[in-house]
Amino acid sequence: MINPDNKAVSRRNWLGAMGKVSLGTGLMAFTSNTFGSERSTFAKTTGNDIGARIYNIRDFGAKGDGKTLDTVAVQSAIDACNKEQGGTVLVPAGVFVIGTVELKSNVTLHIATQGKLLxxxxxxxxxxxxxxxxxxxxTMGDGNVGLIFAANADNITIEGNGIIDGQGAQFRSxxxxxxxPAGxxxxxxxxxxxxxxxxNIIVRDISLINSAYHSVRVCMCSYVKLEGLYIRGKVIHNNDGFHFIGSTYMHVSNCDVQCQDDACALFGSxxxxxxxxxSFSTRWSVFRFGGGEAENxxxxxxxxxxxxxxxxxxxxxxxxRFENISFSNLVMRDVTGPISIGLGNVQSSSENGKIATPGIIRNISFNNIHATVVKPVPLRDSEFSSKYNPGEIFSCVVLNGVDKGFLENISFNDVHITFPGGGTAEQAAVRDVPKIAGEYYQIGIPPAYGIYARNVRGLTLHNVRLTMASPDMRPALILDNVEDATVNGLSAQGQKSAESLLRFINTRDVLISALRVLTPVANVLxxxxxxxxxxxxxxxxLSKADKPSVFAAGADAQAVRLN
Known part of the structure; x- marks a missing residue:
């Protein structure tokens, strides 16, 4: 054994000792074959690298042959690292088959470029x-099983250019x-x-392939950074990308996500x-908000x-409550939707004769959005087919308050959307839109091709352009029971044979300025x-319109003033 107190070590002795060092595990981490039980003794004697040592899972018995179950070896390396005040657990080149593994405080799991946890x-x-x-x-109503999990732990990092492959297809019947097949x-x-x-969680630069469930699930955590992740999961119907629940101070950047279900779900507070x-692609939603208090x-x-x-x-x-949420500088290409906000039905949630507290949605902004909306097709590279609802085939931007619930202060600035068209006069004639604020498609085919807004207070549309790829008989914009709206710089296409370009129902205190009618229409409003x-x-x-306004269903002609 090298004497750490002997400062005068000959070059020959030093090189001899170094020849026995496993460089893959760090300069000061000696292999067990070289020093046997003296490996930990040497480290403890110096103490200079405490909390910064490297623990190669092969030194703990991992085979990495793609067949042998290496769960115990990986867990042993993590436990040793955690016990010695943290450091790095190294997954070197190889395919290491594992079951459930627990990551612990102060441990960095580094998966080398040619390393894979299978x-x-x-x-x-x-x-x-x-x-x-x-x-x-x-909290965890969807399950509490992880391939790699951590609970009540601090200072965790998962990094490297390696792969975690969940073999998710084995969990689909x-x-x-x-x-x-997985049972x-x-x-x-x-x-x-x-x-x-x-x-204090960091996950960066790794590839997450074919999860059996969601890829990254973060529940009731704080100070989370997810950077440079490559996520592929289209083998299970609910392959979510990120799924956050009741977590704070989270930052996601430079990730590429292709999944089957919600790409970035935020539930709870x-x-x-x-x-x-x-970048995101999925069969269902990218940014999915459901329940709790989502803000800032x-x-x-x-x-x-x-x-x-x-x-x-x-x-x-x-x-x-959803409040103070901003979406800016987004490009959407070949999507359906593309935006749906629903404020729930209060009466349907009453229990024991008590009416539930109404939900709150306010201060939501959409800035510099460019979107091309299409009719849905099979999701590329998905291992199974999907059926589409009528509300997905004929979709639009939907702001949907139900009963006495009002969305407040919703703004669209520099938003340009092209829709596929194809809407019929029968679809445009619908006035009784179902009062449902659940899934976006449950209201059926919306009667507008561009934006349908119901029960909104404080709506701003500034420099919004609505166009269609093929003729559509539905209005570009419908405001139903909307109060305090500013429509400035709206440019929209319509049809000469359609009822109108815009439709306002029981709507008040609206200023329309700098409106551009892009194609011939019979009526503007x-x-x-x-x-x-x-x-x-x-x-x-308004030069392409025959009439600026018409009135129906009891509306008074004095309701509109044209300057």
Missing amino acids: GSADGKQYHASDAIPLDSGW ETKGVLP ITGNHRPYHLLFYQCK CKFVTVSDC IAVSNCLIYETYGCPIKMRCSPGS QVEGKESLNIKIDGGD
Whole structure:
């Protein structure tokens, strides 16, 4: 053994000792074959690298041959690292088959470029964490099993250019009622990464492939950074990309996500969240908000493509609140939707004769959005087909308050959207739109091709352009029971044979300025309902319209003033 107190070491002796060092595990980490039990003794004697040592999982018995189960070896390396005040657990080149592994405080799991952690195809190798509760609330109602999980831990990092492969196809059954090859299904399936009540989490630069469930699930955590991740999961119907629950101070950047279900779901009270410089594709939603209190959230500089559900979907149930949320600099190409905000039905949520507290949605902004909306097609590279609802085939931007619920202060600035068209006169004639604020498609085919807004107070449309790829008989914009709206610089296409370009129903206190009618129409604005009043049209180019306004369903001609 080298004497750490002997400062005068000959060059020959030093090189001899170094010849026995495993360089793959760090300069000061000697292999067990060289020093046997003296490996830890040497490290403890110097103490200079405490908390910074490297623990190669091969030194703990891992084979990496793609066949041998290496769960125990990986867990042993993590445990040793955690016990010695942290450091780096190294996954070197090789394919290491594992079941459930627990990551612990102060541990960095580094997966080398040619290293892969391969989730076992045997469902018996996975187990739930006793530290992660299951309940019906917003904590872990979807399951508490992870391929790699951490609970009540701090200072965790997963990094490297390697791969975590969940073999998710082994957890999908081709026949309903029959267990899949892995032998487990439902909430017993493992997530790629599962974090519960952790603080200071970093996951960066790794590839997450074919999860059996969601790829990254973060529950009740704080100070989370997810950077440069490559996520591919189209083998299970609910392959989510990111799924956040009740977490704060989270930052997602430079990630590429292609998944089958929600790409970035935020449930519970998610606050102080940024998502930037990412690309997303999915069958369902990209940004999915559901329940709880979501506030102080900024999404910017993202590309959304081939998304055949609804890229931005907010479902605010009674008792929930969504506030101060910004979406800016987004490009959406080949999507359906593309935006749906629903404020839940209060009466339907009453229990024991008590009416639930109404939900709140306010201060939501959309800035510099360019979107091409299409009719849905099969999701590329998905291993199974999807059926589409009529509301997905004929979609539009929907702001949907139900009963006495009002969305407040919703703004669209520099938003340009091209829609596929194809809407019929029968679809345009619908006035009784179902009062449902659930999934975006449940209201059926919206009667507008561009924007349908119901029960909104404080709506701003500034420099919004609505066009269609093929003729559509539906109005470009419908305001139904909207108060205090500013429509400035709206440019829209319509049809000469359509009823009108715009339709306002029981809507009041609206200023329309700098309106541009892009194609010939019979009527610019049809006003309906006796509660419609104080609507002003100030300037713009209406030269392609036969009439500026018409009135129906009890609306008074004095409700509109044309300057």
